[in-house]
Amino acid sequence: MSSDISSVEADVSKPMTASWRDYYEITKPRVVALLVLTALVGMCLSVPGAIPWQVLIPSMTGIGFLSSAAAAINHIVDERIDSVMGRTYNRPVATGRLDPKNAALFAMLLAVSGFAILYSFVNPLTAWLTFSGLVGYSFIYTMYLKRATPQNITIGGLAGAIPPLLGWTAMTNEIHPNALLLVLLIFTWTPPHFWALAIHRKDEYAKVNIPMLPVTHGVNFTKTQILLYTVLLFVVGLLPYLVGMSNWLYLIGAVVLNIIFFVYAWKLKFNADESTAMDTFKFSIIHLMLLFIILLVDHYALPLN
Numbered sequence: 001m002s003s004d005i006s007s008v009e010a011d012v013s014k015p016m017t018a019s020w021r022d023y024y025e026i027t028k029p030r031v032v033a034l035l036v037l038t039a040l041v042g043m044c045l046s047v048p049g050a051i052p053w054q055v056l057i058p059s060m061t062g063i064g065f066l067s068s069a070a071a072a073i074n075h076i077v078d079e080r081i082d083s084v085m086g087r088t089y090n091r092p093v094a095t096g097r098l099d100p101k102n103a104a105l106f107a108m109l110l111a112v113s114g115f116a117i118l119y120s121f122v123n124p125l126t127a128w129l130t131f132s133g134l135v136g137y138s139f140i141y142t143m144y145l146k147r148a149t150p151q152n153i154t155i156g157g158l159a160g161a162i163p164p165l166l167g168w169t170a171m172t173n174e175i176h177p178n179a180l181l182l183v184l185l186i187f188t189w190t191p192p193h194f195w196a197l198a199i200h201r202k203d204e205y206a207k208v209n210i211p212m213l214p215v216t217h218g219v220n221f222t223k224t225q226i227l228l229y230t231v232l233l234f235v236v237g238l239l240p241y242l243v244g245m246s247n248w249l250y251l252i253g254a255v256v257l258n259i260i261f262f263v264y265a266w267k268l269k270f271n272a273d274e275s276t277a278m279d280t281f282k283f284s285i286i287h288l289m290l291l292f293i294i295l296l297v298d299h300y301a302l303p304l305n
């Protein structure tokens with residue numbers, strides 16, 4: 001009898017009325033927008049001149065669709081932990097507004113159409129690399145690494161870092177070292193991006209037994225890691241200029257942005273108040289967006305010989 005009551009309660013607390021907004025939300029639209037921007041920059045930097053729209057449109061659509069599918073799968077896999085954490089409890093699948101089966105169907109539709117678009121209108125290399133990004137994020141990171149090790153995001157970050165390479169291969173059909181350099185930039189940026197948020201949300205991750213670095217190794221150790229990664233990012237940020245891929249405009253932009261990121265990390269380590277961790281996280285997003293916009297401006301305003 002009591003189980004009947006609890007199941008009735010569960011049904012009441014989980015009304016199954018999904019709207020298009022719920023489908024939109026599970027694609028993590030703002031994350032995908034930034035991923036697509038980094039892919040666009042990879043594409044533009046791969047050749048000196050203009051990008052033909054016949055390649056641009058299917059590439060951005062296919063990469064966007066597969067990234068959205070990956071984000072939707074993350075919502076399905078994380079239904080239980082999302083429903084417990086304050087930051088995520090109101091997500092469509094976690095609340096039950098969106099049936100996981102419908103979410104899975106939606107993800108499948110996005111993934112299949114994204115892959116087909118890339119395979120048919122761009123090239124198979126880009127289609128398979130983008131698919132590997134989906135597998136890396138949805139399955140290797142979300143299903144396994146996230147729950148297995150505090151280095152989950154350092155390794156899993158590779159999936160989120162891959163879009164500039166996807167843009168590059170979409171245009172040239174080759175894996176160029178300069179594209180890998182752009183991947184390295186995002187790969188190095190990811191730990192300070194995420195760990196700043198993880199410090200702020202440490203107790204919630206502990207509650208759901210997710211071994212994020214601040215939970216397993218403490219907040220102080222995580223702050224040191226964030227600071228060291230911003231130093232590493234400063235060095236990596238010099239490389240596009242040093243290898244002759246970008247010009248002085250990029251160099252100035254990267255140095256300024258990376259110094260500001262370092263200052264945030266320094267404050268977080270040595271002089272933090274309540275809001276410093278979230279401020280650092282928010283700045284990380286502006287940082288990456290500006291860095292890639294500057295790469296683009298530098299590329300078109302100051303063409304290399």
Ligand code: HEM
Binds near residue numbers: 034156161197
């Ligand atoms: C494994 C690597 C990554 C992890 C673990 C991570 C983690 C997170 C988390 C937990 C949030 C907060 C989400 C929310 O509250 O809705 C977030 C937000 C965000 N992330 Fe990341 N991130 C990663 C990689 C990336 C990459 C590669 C990009 C872009 C190139 C990115 C861009 C963003 C953006 C734009 C937001 C803000 C989203 C919003 O305001 O809706 N992240 N990230």
Ligand SMILES: CC(C)=CCC/C(C)=C/CC/C(C)=C/COP(=O)(O)OP(=O)(O)O
Binds near residue numbers: 074
């Ligand atoms: C095809 C391709 C390039 C795929 C990339 C996929 C993608 C959407 C990467 C974004 C990384 C991200 C937001 C991780 C957070 O996951 P989380 O589960 O730790 O955070 P959450 O708790 O907010 O869900």
